[in-house]
Amino acid sequence: MTDTATATSATSARTSSTSAETNSSIVFDNVTKTYPGQSAKALDSLSIEVKSGELVCLVGPSGGGKTTALQLVNRLVDLSRGEIRIGDTNIMDLSPIELRRTIGYAIQQSGLFPHCTVAENIATVPSILKWDRKRIEERTKQLLELVGLTPVDAWLKRYPGQLSGGQQQRVGIARALAADPPVMLMDEPFGALDPITRMAVQDEFLEIHRAVGKTTLFVTHDIDEAIKMADRIAILKPGGLLAQYDTPAEVLANPADDFVAEFLGAERGLKRLALTTVAEVLGRSRARADDAESRRAPMSSPPEDRVDWPVVAGTMTLREALSLVSAAHSHGARVMDGDRHLGDVTLHELVCPPATAVDARGTAGVRS
Amino acid sequence: MDVVVGAFPFMVANLSLLLEKAGEHLLISLIPLLAAILIGVPVGVWLGHIHRGEFLAVSITNIGRALPSLALIAILIGMVGIGMLNAMIALFLLAFPPILSYAFQAVNSVDADLTRAARGMGLGSFQVLMKVELPLGLPMIISGIRTAAVLTVSSATIATIAGSGGLGDVILNQVAYGMEGVVAAALWVAVLAILIDQFFVLLLTLASPAGVKHLRRASVAV
Secondary structure, eight states, X not given: OHHHHHHHHTTOHHHHHHHTTOOOOEEEEEXXXXXXXXXXXXXXXXXXXXXXXOXXXXXXXXXXXXXXXXXXXXXXXXXSEEEEEETTEEGGGSOHHHHHTTEEEEETTTTOOTTSOHHHHHTHHXXXXXXXXXXXXXXXXXXXXXXTOOSTXXXXXXXXXXXXXXXXXXXXXXXXXXXXXXXEEEXXXXXXXXXXXXXXXXXXXXXXXXXXXXXXXXXXXXXXXXHHHOSEEEXXXXXXXXXXXXXXXXXXXXXXXXXXXXXXXXTXXXXXXXXXXXXXXXXXXXXXXXXXXXXXXXXXSOOGGGTTSOEEOTTSBHHHHHHHHHHHTOSEEEEEETTEEEEEEEHHHHHSOOOOHHHHHSOSSSOO | OHHHHHHHHHHHHTHHHHHHHHHHHHHHHHHHXXXXXXXXXXXXXXXXXXXXXXXXXXXXXXXXHHSOHHHHHHHHHHHHOSSHHHHHHHHHHHHHHHHHHHHHHHHHTSOHHHHHHHHHTTOOHHHHIIIIIXXXXXXXXXXXXXXXXXXXXXXXXXXXGGTOOSTHHHHTOHHHHHHHHHHHHHHHHHHHHHHHHHHHHHHHHHHSOHHHHHHHHHXXXX
């Protein structure tokens, strides 16, 4: 187990940095679940590994068993066959209650207790773990800050009914993180939010995830959410069969079968563009240009034919930049950082982004 | 109208009689009510907690509704004879169904997402009950008790035919007390029922944790 973690650490620096202390991977080993009285399997021989610190999204249509898979991990549902391990521990070796207290759990519409204040909700697990009062108080405040509900004192005494959907969801995340569990399970946590709030909470959660590095299993029916959030995506199809388990880029580029392709939708190509930022493309094309010792990015005033090109930021995704280019009827976009001109990206580069320096040369580590 | 007005001088003139009868009345209604609470609430809450026995709770309620209290008392006269015990058994059988079924519904209908979240976080079965189900179900549990209390106090009037005493003695004895007496005692029964009902409202307010009070205020505002 440790060997695998070190072996993979070369390719994913982010993962290895968090797994250094303890192994908190989640391993599904040939897991099958059949509900009593039902002939069809809810989950069929699922074998995946979620590495320490990784965020994996379980997606698929309803009936794909994604929520079942999640609830098997904290034993809200008991498995029929196979084995699930967290770190090196088989989940069946712990009592359900012991197990659950080491796993953060957040669900749709937050599942906050309406009769408890924000502070009481967040303190749910710490108080059953009998933390002393001072420690609970400090932890609560720290978490509210982490999820961006500041000034902290203004939120402690409110009730869930007095919060907006997005705020409730943030408290829900804080509550799941309260006892600092190494593993998080999230069941469509943002499913009930309006699109704008959902985007904001997704961004915040990604930031939190990067900061705290919990191994996270995240169920969603929204493929765009999965593409945005996940390090890797597990796509389940009806009958609980795993259709594909890979990075978002790989899933979009090479869907394993017709089901995955259909599930990703006709805009699959565009969705892929959302994985790359303008700055990355600029870097890659410049790297190539340097190699060829040819063109340089224009730094002074733009050539006449590029005056009308829309201005984009380096942090934008190719999909967003393409949208602006399309709206402006231009052949490319000018990349600006405030007043500073970083370079131009052409329509062709946006639609067919140059491969990474690594991919292009076929050798690793020459340039990053 | 004259009779109603005349009821008040009757109350003044026969205060000690009315007080004595009211005392009996409270005794024969509160003892079965308390017994019904002590058995009905725990059983209902437990069944609701394990989400079992919906059929039982509903059937008992329906039987309770369909059973005429007068018939019940008449049958019990045949079984346990005349007296207070007869009345109390009848009133217990009357009070038990609403208390049981409200308590069951109160806990059974707590949002399944909330109990799942609670269990998922590692709360034990009893902790889920104490931290989530009981606080959220409390208002409805008390509603059942209120319904039963009003039912018991008003029905205790009829219990007098089993010779149990109470304000029914006055109401059903127009020959001795006159129409004024009947109306006076009937008014007392009404007031007793209202007082008991309000007592449980007060109890709910006192017993509610802050968050439950907050929820009640919020639901009133909506």
